[in-house]
Amino acid sequence: MTRLIIDTDPGIDDAFAIALACASPEVELIGVTTVFGNVGLAHTTRNALRLLALYGREDVPVAAGADRPLVHPHAHRSRHVHGEDGLSGLSGSLPERRTGVAGTDAVSLMVRLLDESPEPVTIAPIGPLTNIALLLAAHPSVQSKIERLVIMGGGLSGGNMTAAAEFNIWSDPEAARRVLVEESVPTTLVPMDMTMQCSVDGAWLDQLAASGPRAAALVGLTATYRTHYRSALGRDGLVIHDAVAVAEAIRPGLLHTTAMPVEVDCGQGPARGMTIGDRRAVEVRMQDTPREIDVALTADLDEVRQFLQTRLST
Template sequence: MTPLIIDTDPGVDDAFALALACAAPEVDLIGVTTVFGNVGLALTTRNALRVLALYGRDDVPVAAGAEQPLVHPHPHRARHVHGADGLSGQAETLPERATGVAGVDAVSLLVSLLESAPAPVTIVPIGPLTNIALLLAAHPGVRSKIARLVVMGGALGGGNVTAAAEFNIWSDPEAARRVLVEEPVPVTLVPMDLTTRCAVDGPWLDSLAAAGPRGATLVSLTATYREHYSRSLGRDGMVVHDAVAVAEAIKPGLLHTTAMPVEVDCGYGPGRGNVIADQRATRNPGEGREVDVALSADLDQVRSFLLSHLAG
């Protein structure tokens, strides 16, 4: 069973990702850390605790992390996508967890979990990469305890928060560059180019809601998010970006990846936060550190995997 840690900023799709990790028998969810992002840190932490409570996971330690980026202020949250509370105004309908946050910060919890784990741990960062950048900068000795990072972030063909950038990377480009470009840790990058193609539709959501109380509760959190994406997609449905990354962590190889160097634009112009992937077939061997970028998948298989686990 793969030990798993999720670093997250819930967020509707983050809630689906956490639920997937709780529901998957293939992995052992050993910790959750929170970061600013879709909403502020207090709300992302509260939302993570409540989603875990929905799945009866009072045992999973939760620690709050960075409340702002490494260098520059965060320009804005994503309340217009996820709702003011991050969960379409429905966060208070979730149960409260008996166990609150751990008495340590996110980086301290990550170090403790990694050092005590009997096997290398998969970490799935599905928000801004601030916590992970701080971890790797301050505690390089834990690199060997990380099996891989499965990062949801980036956009190779146009962003969602600007024309160039995807929200998670744009929220802290300096942290993203540290993790994706500078650190010698195995990375699988799951960009929004692919996650958008894995969008689920109304019947998929209806099937999840009909599967049982937990599925119905998850779907009840989606109204604001679903309305936003229905306009964006031009049909009833939504994109579960972060859950696709967790699915790859649960079932390695579910997504088809290609190794390539990437760069992150940390400038102050319109390209800030852009992930630039070097897809040239003629680049010199060893030219830049490579990460595995998920470019394709059997889309129906991904949707089926998500539904079967969340409904089960």
């Protein structure tokens, strides 16, 4: 069984990811931490609490983390994609959770959960990487308790926030570089190159909504997101980026990965937040061997969609 912490900025695709973890018997969800991102920290934290309440998970501790990037201001959030509250304006339709936030911050909660865990823990960061950078910088002793990081972020072939940068990495490139380039924790990166391939269509969503009240509530949150992707994809459907990453965290090997060094552009030009994967052979890099991480680029797409549909149909 995978012991899992999710670091998140809900967000509609984050909502699917949290639901997936709650609905999967293979995973023990031991904590959820929140970060600024798709909307502000107050909204992302409230959304995380209510999504857990939808699945009856009063037991999972929730702690709020960073409300801004490490260095530069966060100039834009994704209200036009996820709605003013992050859930198409429908966060209030979800049940209130009786258990509020833990009496500590996100990094402190992660440190405690890692220290107390009898076995290594997988962390799935599916928002900006600010909390994770702070954790690894301030508490290097916990790294041995991390099984791996499974990160949704980046795009080797381009972005969605800018032509070069994906939203999560663009939101705090300095934090992303610390985590992806400078640290040594085993890491799987699930970029847009992978998640866009796993888009689902209207029929898939309708089938999910018909499977039960929780799934219907989840699909009911997608109105703003679905409208955005109707324009982005040119058809009825959407991309549940974060759920694809959490699926890999739950079932290692569901996505097929390639090991490579990754760099993050932290400059102030048009490439800020760009994730650069070096796919050249080791022999031709002509430099000191940099750290490699596993980057998910291919998968059996039908298997991924079926896994998501099966787990979320509750």
